[in-house]
Amino acid sequence: MQQNTEPTAPEPTAPEATAGVPGARRPESSRPAPPRVTLRSDLRASGYDGLVALIVTGAVFWLLWVRINDRSSSTATVMPFMADDPEGFWLYFLSQAFGWSALLWAWGTVILGLLLSGSRPAWLPLSGPRLERLHRTTSLNVIVLTLAHALLFAAELVRHDQDSWYASAWTAFVEAFVPGGYASGTGRIAIPIGQAALYLAIPLGLLFYVRHRIGPRTWRVMHRFVIVVYVASVWHTLLYGTNVWYDGWFRTSIWLLQLPIAALFLVRLLRPARRAQRLAAPGSSPGAKAAWTLRAAGRLAVAGVVVAVLAVLATGRDGGRGEPPADTSSTHHHD
Template sequence: MADVTGSSAPFPGRRASARRFDWRGLGADARAAVPDASLALVITGLIFWWLYVRIENGTSPSIEIMPPFDDASEYWWYWLCQAFGWSALLWAYVTVVFGLLRSGTRPPWRWLSAARVEKWHRTTSLTTIGLIFLHMVSFFAAELQTNFDNQATGELVRDTLVKVFVPGGYPTGTGRIAIFLGLIAFYLAIVLGLAFYLRQTTGSRLWRALHRFVIIVYVLSAWHTLLYGTNVWFDGSFRTLVWALQMPLAALLLLRLLAPARPSERLRLRGPRRESRPLPLTARLAGRLAVVATIAGLLAVIISGADGGRTGHGHSAEPWPDRWIIWTGLLVLTLVLVAVVHRLRRAPQAPARDGGPGNDDLAADQHAG
């Protein structure tokens, strides 16, 4: 998810339980996501079929890395896990696009209203979280299947739960880093994504500030897949294409930062600066420079073809970074989030007069479609 909705102060007439978490809104969005989730399952099935056929006919590069998995019918749980991972990354890509369109300057198409993009963003976000969870569940089943004869059932289930669902619990191989990154992305998606349904308690200004960090979820997801996914552990046009597809997303993110929907979020190096801005000038400037650096890095990867992943013969550098570096980055992110909460928790809610959506806009979004 990306920064999407508008201002909505708590409604005094609601019960305290309703103000804590918007279960009604979550239920409505979950029902609206049924067509979207159904399409995602169909796409997952097609990806699974494609992977299955390539394993069966011997054309999958993954067999070079993992020869024991050349029997697709025996290890179908693993290939289903891979299929859910790819569809999850695809839906993450789509929902980030919708979020950036919602919070930035949208194309002047009459059918692309703010309420419609908002609805698409919320439903695809929920579908993405569901796909990631199914990716993890199918990996759990694949691990049970692979190690069933090596451990007692109770011990196997306990150890597999730790390996699949606990960050840092996977002990060996590229999974030490890959699964670590994927789990952090999943739990951050839950916290930063579903925070939308707490906006009546936190206030929309604080929620919007926190929700901007959800772009990190996509970065971690893409990193998890492109550097360590077994289906891209090879040099070739496919991996280069997937990297190239990140360019439009990075460009859209830069456009959203340079031309946000809310004038209060625009970068003004001169002129009056309002003290009520959620982020100081240096932080907003650093964000734009970071995106420019990301685009330059993507271009370097696409041109050179070197991204740190495995080559066609399975050779690669040692997994990087070490887990302590990831833990340190997570700690820094947590401290930044705490600082944002501390800065904005007592800030008054500004009226929606800067061109961004306000309470009326929110009501339109909730009843859209």
């Protein structure tokens, strides 16, 4: 008779029998589950990222300060009284620095999100869980940086208001945080766009921590609107950032940042990680044909965005302000 040489499965071992035995393997059922991701744990983990954001904000503030002092910034053209007395408007420049950091961190968050939602490149040194955690911490810091940007802008309005402190604080609150409250110049359009970005970023950034209550499918659908927050932030910057008011390398650099996002977004659409999102042959049903048409149109639109960004980078013009107007005085009154 041939002897059975196949290894036999070991008998199940009770947890009590292996307790305290060196080298004993714990049963799968008794292994501790990975720690649950909570808002508190991510806030603790976001400290290092937040410190880097503050350092970058300081560097941006220094750059803005140098440019306003040597009058190479568009701010000196749009609001020359700030160039005449930069020390008197340091809160404004600090607010702009936080706004730029918020935009940079939003850019990084979108990049990380696109890398997570598609096929992760083999050259990327970060693992999937680390990439996801960094995506969450940068998202939280975007909210903090944007809030700081808005609060410092309001503080600047209070500082130069001649009314009583409570009246000026109320006016500043309305102008900085109430849509339609800022009723002068380009701010009538640009500030509500920035407010929309802030008010959308807060719930969309925090919905992750209650996804078990609203359902993963609902969360995924809502999370896609993060790109709307980013587009609104860029639009707000191009419309109201006085240091990028006119065409030039500082304004063109904003468009340069959009190229990798548009490219990654196009790759994400052309090679989605989920099979259901791939652009296969359209089905015979009207619903399948409509979905195919919508996905094909989305891919063409993003490809058009890539071409448009390349055109702006090549020409240095985006259809905005090409030269200073005859009257460069600010439409917002400061004494």
